[in-house]
Amino acid sequence: MAKKREDGYLSGREARRIQKENRRIINEFEKKRKRKNVPESEYLTTMHDPNNAVEFDDLHTFFFTDSGTVHSVDGVTFSVPIGKTVGVVGESGCGKSVTSLSLMQLVQRPQGQIVSGQIRLNLGDKAYEISKVPQEKMQSIRGNVVSMIFQEPMTSLNPVFRIGDQVDEVIALHDGEGKTKEEIKKRTIEALEMVGIANSEGVYRMFPHELSGGMRQRVMIAMSLACSPRVIIADEPTTALDVTIQAQILDLLRNLKDRINSSIMLITHDLGVIAEMADYVVVMYAGRVVEQGTAEDIFYHPAHPYTMGLMASKPVVGKHVEQLYSIPGKVPNPVNMPDYCYFRDRCEMCVKECEGAYPGMISLSDTHKVSCYRFLDEHRAEAEDPDRMPEAVREMMDAMKKLHADNAAHAAGSDAEREV
Amino acid sequence: MADDYILQVKDLKKYFPIKGGMLSRVVGQVKAVDGVTFNLKRGQTMGLVGESGCGKTTTGRVILRLYKEKTGGDVLFEGKEVYDLNAKQMRDMRTQMQIIFQDPFSSLSPRLPVGEIIGEAVREHGLVTKAEYDDYVDKVMDDCGLQSFQKERYPHEFSGGQRQRICIARALALNPKFVVCDEPVSALDVSIQAQIINLLKELQEKRGLTYLFISHDLSVVEHISDMVGVMYLGNLVEYGRKEDIFDHPAHPYTKALFSAIPVPDPSSKMKRIVLEGSIPSPANPPSGCKFHTRCKNCMKRCMEEAPVQKEIAPGHYVVCHLYDN
Numbered sequence: 001m002a003k004k005r006e007d008g009y010l011s012g013r014e015a016r017r018i019q020k021e022n023r024r025i026i027n028e029f030e031k032k033r034k035r036k037n038v039p040e041s042e043y044l045t046t047m048h049d050p051n052n053a054v055e056f057d058d059l060h061t062f063f064f065t066d067s068g069t070v071h072s073v074d075g076v077t078f079s080v081p082i083g084k085t086v087g088v089v090g091e092s093g094c095g096k097s098v099t100s101l102s103l104m105q106l107v108q109r110p111q112g113q114i115v116s117g118q119i120r121l122n123l124g125d126k127a128y129e130i131s132k133v134p135q136e137k138m139q140s141i142r143g144n145v146v147s148m149i150f151q152e153p154m155t156s157l158n159p160v161f162r163i164g165d166q167v168d169e170v171i172a173l174h175d176g177e178g179k180t181k182e183e184i185k186k187r188t189i190e191a192l193e194m195v196g197i198a199n200s201e202g203v204y205r206m207f208p209h210e211l212s213g214g215m216r217q218r219v220m221i222a223m224s225l226a227c228s229p230r231v232i233i234a235d236e237p238t239t240a241l242d243v244t245i246q247a248q249i250l251d252l253l254r255n256l257k258d259r260i261n262s263s264i265m266l267i268t269h270d271l272g273v274i275a276e277m278a279d280y281v282v283v284m285y286a287g288r289v290v291e292q293g294t295a296e297d298i299f300y301h302p303a304h305p306y307t308m309g310l311m312a313s314k315p316v317v318g319k320h321v322e323q324l325y326s327i328p329g330k331v332p333n334p335v336n337m338p339d340y341c342y343f344r345d346r347c348e349m350c351v352k353e354c355e356g357a358y359p360g361m362i363s364l365s366d367t368h369k370v371s372c373y374r375f376l377d378e379h380r381a382e383a384e385d386p387d388r389m390p391e392a393v394r395e396m397m398d399a400m401k402k403l404h405a406d407n408a409a410h411a412a413g414s415d416a417e418r419e420v
Numbered sequence: 421m422a423d424d425y426i427l428q429v430k431d432l433k434k435y436f437p438i439k440g441g442m443l444s445r446v447v448g449q450v451k452a453v454d455g456v457t458f459n460l461k462r463g464q465t466m467g468l469v470g471e472s473g474c475g476k477t478t479t480g481r482v483i484l485r486l487y488k489e490k491t492g493g494d495v496l497f498e499g500k501e502v503y504d505l506n507a508k509q510m511r512d513m514r515t516q517m518q519i520i521f522q523d524p525f526s527s528l529s530p531r532l533p534v535g536e537i538i539g540e541a542v543r544e545h546g547l548v549t550k551a552e553y554d555d556y557v558d559k560v561m562d563d564c565g566l567q568s569f570q571k572e573r574y575p576h577e578f579s580g581g582q583r584q585r586i587c588i589a590r591a592l593a594l595n596p597k598f599v600v601c602d603e604p605v606s607a608l609d610v611s612i613q614a615q616i617i618n619l620l621k622e623l624q625e626k627r628g629l630t631y632l633f634i635s636h637d638l639s640v641v642e643h644i645s646d647m648v649g650v651m652y653l654g655n656l657v658e659y660g661r662k663e664d665i666f667d668h669p670a671h672p673y674t675k676a677l678f679s680a681i682p683v684p685d686p687s688s689k690m691k692r693i694v695l696e697g698s699i700p701s702p703a704n705p706p707s708g709c710k711f712h713t714r715c716k717n718c719m720k721r722c723m724e725e726a727p728v729q730k731e732i733a734p735g736h737y738v739v740c741h742l743y744d745n
Contacts, residue, residue, distance in 0.1 A: 091609040091610065091611060092609055212698050212699075213472075214698050215698070242471040242472055242636060243471075243636065243638065243677060243680040243681060244471060244676060244677060244680050244694075244695045245471075245698065246680065246682070247679075247680035247694050247695075248694055248695075250682075251694060269609060269610055270682065271610075271684040272639075272681065272682025272683055272684050273682045274684070275682065275683065275684045275685055275686045276682045276683075276686075278686075295686040296686055296687075299684060299685060299686050309611065310610060310611065311684065312614075313610055313611045313613070313614035314610050314613075314614070314639070314684065315614075315617070315639040315640050315642065315643035316639050316683065316684060317638060317639050317642050317666065317678070317681055317683070318666075318683075321643075323618055323621070324614040324617055324618055324643065325614060326611060326614040326615040326618060327611045327614075330579070
């Protein structure tokens with residue numbers, strides 16, 4: 001057998017072996033998928049907590065590629081409560097988008113497959129286990145119960161259809177039974193007005209290229225909210241937009257969420273957006289959840305070294321530091337992940353247990369969980385001791401505290417001032 | 421006094437023609453840059469912020485004479501008008517002024533090895549002798565955090581952050597005095613962003629570089645700049661020292677822009693000025709002050725008369741009727 005080289009080189013024989021193996025695994029999954037007339041009892045399940053809209057339970061989504069299996073999502077567990085916003089943060093390639101695509105069953109098949117774990121979706125009177133729901137049933141859930149706002153409004157609207165037709169389609173498909181064209185059009189116009197498009201009759205007849213980026217994103221939101229979904233997945237909804245437009249869109253999302261009482265799963269790499277929108281935060285790194293908690297937990301008491309590093313590396317207006325912290329090293333190769341903590345090679349706060357297997361989740365409080373050996377009971381005191389942190393991280397924590405205090409102090413006074 | 425300034429830009433204008441009809445006659449103009457004035461001192465960083473389509477990138481490119489001509493105004497680089505130079509002088513000038521482009525994925529030729537990308541211009545301009553050439557390229561790569569064995573590799577073998585380092589190395593290989601950084605970190609992840617920003621700052625100290633840093637990310641601009649200019653629809657509406665701009669923003673647009681920055685602090689929710697509508701078309705800008713259609717403090721005068729640049733504090737310039745008296 002050929003030697004495995006660091007740079008991912010594969011010999012011909014090795015590559016053929018992997019391909020053959022992949023074909024076998026994929027065929028098995030696809031066979032299961034393609035069965036007709038699956039009885040509902042097979043994918044019916046119960047929510048562990050009826051107050052949750054979605055529960056991800058030890059989800060594994062793998063991609064079987066020709067150069068090896070990529071563990072994109074590798075045991076992700078978190079839940080989205082009804083009426084709340086959960087922010088998922090992480091760098092590109094950490095599996096945050098794949099997690100949400102798994103919920104929509106939109107993972108690129110056949111090479112991408114949900115291998116194990118459960119995604120439980122609350123439908124009110126019953127709950128479905130998404131990974132087992134058959135294709136035809138999924139079509140009535142997608143866009144209706146769960147809908148998605150994509151990152152790039154430029155590429156996710158169809159350029160050859162008018163805006164009206166595209167929004168009409170969603171309503172006709174999910175909610176159009178027995179409705180005439182005029183009724184559907186009325187609903188569409190209402191949806192467009194709901195997202196703050198003033199000239200809704202005009203926009204109804206326009207093509208996507210006639211609208212600006214912010215307007216297109218509004219159309220995307222109108223489309224995804226047209227059927228009042230229970231769960232909205234917003235995958236980097238504002239990354240392609242300017243700050244002023246971003247502020248408008250975030251306000252809009254927040255208001256609409258309350259109006260139709262749905263939950264938002266907000267995926268972004270911008271910590272600022274998360275702080276503004278999210279009630280709960282999930283931090284992902286290399287396919288795993290490294291830390292989760294309420295927004296206050298994560299921003300005021302970040303525990304995992306990666307979370308701290310992420311915060312310290314982002315410049316913030318009003319936070320003055322000489323040099324930005326940069327996390328040393330880079331993300332491990334997704335094809336052959338190490339069997340110890342994925343962050344160990346980049347971590348400056350290792351303890352002796354880090355040599356061992358991947359750390360489990362440790363609860364710091366009712367809401368705050370972290371996957372790091374530093375919070376084992378015997379290291380707890382050290383982990384919370386600021387003197388043992390790298391200087392830049394400590395500086396960041398101090399700056400955050402100061403910023404927080406400033407904001408609190410200003411909160412009352414500046415409201416009036418900013419109104420001017 | 422004027423010797424202090426490496427770059428002086430006076431009332432710079434750049435219009436692009438809109439062609440239409442059968443004979444492709446000029447039917448209108450896009451006023452991409454419409455009156456930008458600022459001075460930049462040696463060794464400083466000027467941050468240029470604004471929404472997309474406000475003319476930031478065009479400003480950077482006009483300054484570097486990457487367009488054949490400008491519509492009006494002056495660009496003085498070390499006291500010399502850039503657009504008056506002949507082809508030979510301009511060629512020499514090119515080594516002094518460089519640009520780092522936004523997208524490290526499309527601005528590197530996929531067919532050239534990295535050593536060639538970085539060294540091509542050095543050889544072309546004859547900056548070092550043949551014997552020193554290899555060592556010189558190695559040194560530049562080392563400065564930018566690349567290793568010399570990577571010389572033989574091609575851009576597709578590198579990650580986004582590494583590619584941006586290659587772009588930086590390419591710009592700095594000519595030993596320029598002035599570099600336009602056009603959104604150098606926008607396409608990168610947060611932790612990679614920090615590495616690149618630190619690298620840019622470090623190189624600036626080492627080589628005494630002057631940057632024009634174009635970005636829409638205000639927090640990055642605040643971190644790296646000494647001076648900040650805020651652009652809106654082709655106009656520089658406010659310009660001054662970083663401290664002045666960030667602590668005492670004067671123009672209503674600057675205030676709105678700054679209040680829209682999301683702060684990573686959950687307690688600071690909901691305190692912003694949300695601007696209504698979107699940026700008007702630069703082909704058909706509003707009369708008077710271009711911002712009056714979205715401005716909260718709009719007066720009758722704003723609709724009729726365009727404001728001029730005023731100094732409201734030493735070194736702090738603003739273009740707004742609110743500060744007339």
